[in-house]
Amino acid sequence: MLLHQLLAFTKVAELKSFSKAAENLYLSQSTISTHISNLEAYFEQKLFDRLGKEVVLTSAGETLYPIAKEILTLQDKAHWELKKSKNKIDGELKIAASTVPAQYIAPKILAQFAQQYPWVKVNLALNDSYHVAERLGKGDADVGILGYQYLAEKLDYLPLLEEKLVLITPPSFDLPAPVSIKEIARYPLLFRKRGSGTQATLERILLDAQIDLSQLNVIGYFDNVQVIKQCVKEGLGFSVISEVAATDYVQQKWINAYELIELSEKRTFYLAFNKSRTLSPLVQEFINFCQKTTTGNRNPGSSEQSNKEGYSLMG
Incomplete structure (x- = not known):
């Protein structure tokens, strides 16, 4: 008691x-x-x-x-x-993941983890990167997977995977490479909402390139990258999203993807947890497992790997 x-x-x-x-x-x-x-x-x-x-x-x-x-x-x-000692590790993992990791990274990790620890139950909550960090700060999740270091004073961040942001366009557009953001400023653009790690990374890079958002023809902000991809496919506009998120639609030739001059640097997806909380053995095991299974791995949507699967960046 x-x-x-x-x-x-x-x-x-x-x-x-x-x-x-x-x-x-x-x-x-x-x-x-x-x-x-x-x-x-x-x-x-x-x-x-x-x-x-x-x-x-x-x-x-x-x-x-x-x-x-x-x-x-x-x-x-x-x-x-x-x-x-009984080879029966169980318990519950409360994971919070931002949109891209939840849809394109976490499923593979969780499937592999479940093979090794079949009695562990997983509770996966989907939020934008800021609210993932907020959940971790409040103790509502054991570990987070996200694309931006929010609330760094409260959380520890461990690099998980690297990838790039790419420009996506409807399949009817054929832009000459290399492409600059300034060259597409007149086209309608669809962006992620504030709180998204993708949007935070994009805005930081634009600031470094001395490009103001007001110079761009942004026609809408969206919660979900899947909705953005579908809107681009239907011709509503262009967008900048994670390369790993673009891969499936590019392979189906539903959209085109381009490297942007200003977005050549890689971004990182992180494992995060609360600094002030003592990690349970199960959470520590999951973190160790993630690091082992992703160490040395290329981004699943990288152009080198994707070329082997029929996907390549335009230009």
Whole structure:
């Protein structure tokens, strides 16, 4: 019972809220309150103070917190080691992924991981890169896969894969290579919404190239790269998206893809996790697995690999 109380205590301390801790642990708020009351009675000290809408640790709570985390980590480690000895590793992984990784990178990684750890359940949430980082910061996900380093003061980022951004056009367009963003400024452009790692990377590169967004003919912002690809296929306009996301439509000859002079540098997809959270053995195993399976791999949509499959950049 003490372990349940310590878990409730650490969640309240991290989220600074009884109600948020209850939601996170799938318990009622009254159960959380009872756990904290019993813990305070056990130690004969008050562990939390209320400051407005938030609860904060007392000095006694500050002392207990790292010890409680260590106890819970040891519990996880004991559970993990015993499961390994029986060759039956299980548990739940809460993963948050931005649009491109969720659709084009995570499925392959998760399929390979499931072959090795078939009893592990995966909960995959799809958000833009900013909201993936936000979920990690709040403790709503164990690990994230995203294309931009948001909230870097709160999160640790590990490089996972590299790739490029490319210009995509309807199949009827044949542009002379190499293509510059300035040359396509007059064409209608479809961009990702703010919060997208693709859009953040694009805007940073445009800034470096001294190109203002107001100079471009942007006719719309979209949540989903799949919708953008379909709109480009139908002739609505041009767009700049991840090369890995463009590959399937280019192979079907539904769109054309071009390298842009200003976008020659590679971008990185990252594994991210909360700096202040102790990683469970399962989460650490997943991170290690991702690094092993992607180390030395080319981007799945890279032009070198894609040429072998009938896909190449125009020009």
